Amino acid sequence: MALNIAYFAWVRERMGVAEEVVDVPAGMADVAALVAWLAARDDRGALAFADPLRVRAAIDGVMASPGSPLAGAREIALFPPVTGG
Amino acid sequence: MALNIAYFAWVRERMGVAEEVVDVPAGMADVAALVAWLAARDDRGALAFADPLRVRAAIDGVMASPGSPLAGAREIALFPPVTGG
Amino acid sequence: MIRVLVQTAAIDVAAELDLHDAGGHGASASFIGRVRGDDGLTELFLDHHPTMTGAGLADLAHGAVDRWQIAALTLIHRVGAMAPGDTIVLVLASSPHRAEALAACEYLIDRLKTDVMLWKRETFADGRVAWVEQRDGDAARAERWG
C-alpha cells in the first residue's frame, strides 16, 4: 500500500525529506500504526518518532487522531504540536 | 463670598457663559447649596440645574460631591456626567 | 515612552505610528475611534476641560503602565468640532508581550468613556442638536477593571 507522507518542522528535519511516497504493509489500519512502522523502519524514523505523543497528524488536510483510519487517504501529514502565530 | 465658576457642555449652553465670578451669600457650605442657589437665582440657572442629580462638580481640578465644602475653593466646575472617548 | 495629547487638530495616525516607533517592540495593539455618520450626523462636537481632560488622560496612561509591561504608549484625543470619518481617539500600546499590549489598549479605550472629562454634542442633517447622555454599558465596561 503506497502512502504520500509530508513532514513538517522538526519531524521534517529528522526525516531528512519534506515528502515521500512510502510502501507500507497492506492492511495497516491507522495513524498510530503508521507512526510505529516509521519509527521501526530506520534511524531517521526512530529519531523523528521516538515519542509518538509529540506527533500530530492530518489526513487530506483534516486533523486526525492516532486511531484515524488510513484507508482512502491521499496524503498524510505528520508534524509536532503547532507553535505559530 | 466671590466664587469662580466654570460650566461645561449643556450646563454651559443653558447658563449662556463658560465662566463667571458670582458673589454668593457668606457661609455657603457646599456644592449642593451652590447648585440650589444658582437654580433659584434666575431662569438660566433654573434651566441648567432643574435636576441636581444630573450635575457633577469639580473643585480646583478634583472631582467633588454635593457635600464637598466650598471653603478655600479657587474654581468650581459644574457639568453633566461625562460622555467622552 | 508615554505620549498624551488633547488637540483640536486632526490626528495624523501614520505620523503617530512612526513616532510610537512601533518597529522596535514585540507586540503593538492599537485602537482608532472615528466619528460615525449614523442617523444623518453632520458634526460631532467634543467639549473638554482645559486642565482636567489632559490630566485624566495622563492618569489613565500611567495607570496602564503601572498595570502592564508597556514599552510605549500613545493616547491622543481630539476635541472641538469634527465631521464623520474624523479620528476622535487613537490608542497605541506596545509591549514585549501581546497579552499586555492588548489589555492596555482595551483598558484605555474602556476607561476613556467614563473617566475623562469629555462631553459629546451631536448635530444632525435635519438641524437637531443633542448632547449625548451617558450610557449604562460604558460604565459597566469600565467597572470590569475594578
Add this chain to the structure above:
Amino acid sequence: MIRVLVQTAAIDVAAELDLHDAGGHGASASFIGRVRGDDGLTELFLDHHPTMTGAGLADLAHGAVDRWQIAALTLIHRVGAMAPGDTIVLVLASSPHRAEALAACEYLIDRLKTDVMLWKRETFADGRVAWVEQRDGDAARAERWG
C-alpha cells in the same frame, strides 16, 4: 471585506491599513506581532503547511465575523525566514462598535497561537537552533473563547 494571506514577503503595514479602508469604519482595532531579538536571536523561521495554514487562518477569520459585527477584517501571516523587528502577523478588525473590533482582534491573535498550522524555529547568535515548544499559556488563552 475579509482579506487573509500567508506570505513569505515582508508585510507592508501601511499599505494594508490603506487597503483595509480604515477611514470608513467607526472603530478599528489592530495587532502587530514582530520578531523579538531576545537572547541573541538572529533568525526566526516559520514552517507552514501549503494548504492547511491558509485554510486555518480563513476559518479563524470567518469565525470572528460570525461572532462579532465586523465591517472589515485583515489577517496576514508571514512564513519562512525572518529577522528581529520583522512583522510576523498583522490583524486589523473594524466595526461600528469598539467592543466588537477589540474582541475580534484579541480572539484572532489568541487563536492564531494554537489553531493554525505554523511551527517556529529559532536561530541564535551562538549558533544554537531550536524548534519552539508549545506553551501551556497559549492553549489556556485560546480556551477562554470556548
